Amino acid sequence: MAHLDWFGTAFHSTDGMQHLDVRQSGNGVLITSSPAEIDGAPAMWQLRLRNDDGQGLNELGAALASGRAHGLSVGQGPGYETVLMFMPDHPREGVGTLARVRTVGEIGGGVTIERRAERPMALWGEAGENLRRIVPRLSPDAPPVTEAENCLPCPGCGRPVYDSSPSHNLIGGPVPVLGLCRLCVDGSTLRHLRQAAVPIAPPAARCPGNHGRRHGVGRTPLDHGYRVTKRCPRRCPACPPRVTCRNDGCPIFI
Known part of the structure; x- marks a missing residue:
């Protein structure tokens, strides 16, 4: 089966090019935001999501495409939970934020934003439509990915270029x-x-x-x-x- 991917770019008047890449990664998907913010510092964010039943990825794709808020649990541990959250029109109208948030304790406990990426709502919408296109075509027999795929920024525009991308x-x-x-x-x-x-x-x-x-x-x-x-x-x-x-x-x- 051919490799499935989509790529889009927005231009910010002060921050320059903002890239968003959605692609197949084993039996799941890989969403790359470049640049993004990790622990308060600018960085490239590679978000890998497994396709356990297809429902979680389809719901995320539908939320991005329709521009509605969504939360997806991506990890749990003793006393904490990690949630992937999509916040439309945040921090301002026309811009949406995808963030990985860690909550500690019960409701009202500590909340830490570990990673975040802000993009125009239209770009998130395109990413959601293409995520919904990719998920049904993922092979259930594909082995899970255990290591991050090598990725370097294009020296011309900063776009993430993977080993599976033409360069x-x-x-x-x-x-x-x-x-x-x-x-x-x-x-x-x-x-x-x-x-x-x-x-x-x-x-x-x-x-x-x-x-x-x-x-x-x-x-x-x-x-x-x-x-x-x-x-x-x-x-x-x-x-x-x-x-x-x-x-x-x-x-x-x-």
Whole structure:
């Protein structure tokens, strides 16, 4: 059976790209939020959920798709319970939060948010629809996954790239770039950002000493995919070192 997955991205005006990946993982699913918050620090959150009877995953998918609150118990121990909670329109309207919460003791006891990811409600809705599409096609004979699948962020956009995801290498520049996602390689990421009017390449400033070298003022590395440091050819005091792309000297941001 072919590997089942779905991927979506939202763009935040200050936090940048926010990725959400839903895929088959053995006899269950793996939901990856990048970036997310783990123990109060930014990180990639890999949430693996087993498909014990199909009902729990289908209910979660239905809740995400319809935008309603939902809770799913994912672990218990002496005196505590771990719950996966989806909170629509939280912390503000139009944004939903998926969180792993640990409760201690009886009702009214201590509550700790261990992990959380905020995404637009529309993105959670798409994830829910695709989760409902994936669950019925999971094989009950597939072995459970005991180890986390290797995952690295795409160097172009930060999308989580798994071993089972198509990835590509960019060779030919001074610094080869490995593990690019297919959307960065074929230009889709850059094209979508431009269609959404996301500011990508502010005007570059020419060398103050009029030496013909353009210096960077903030450009995305998505354009050409590799980076190299250069200096003004005359090293004038007004021209500090900048990071530039070798493609016609255009500046990029690192």
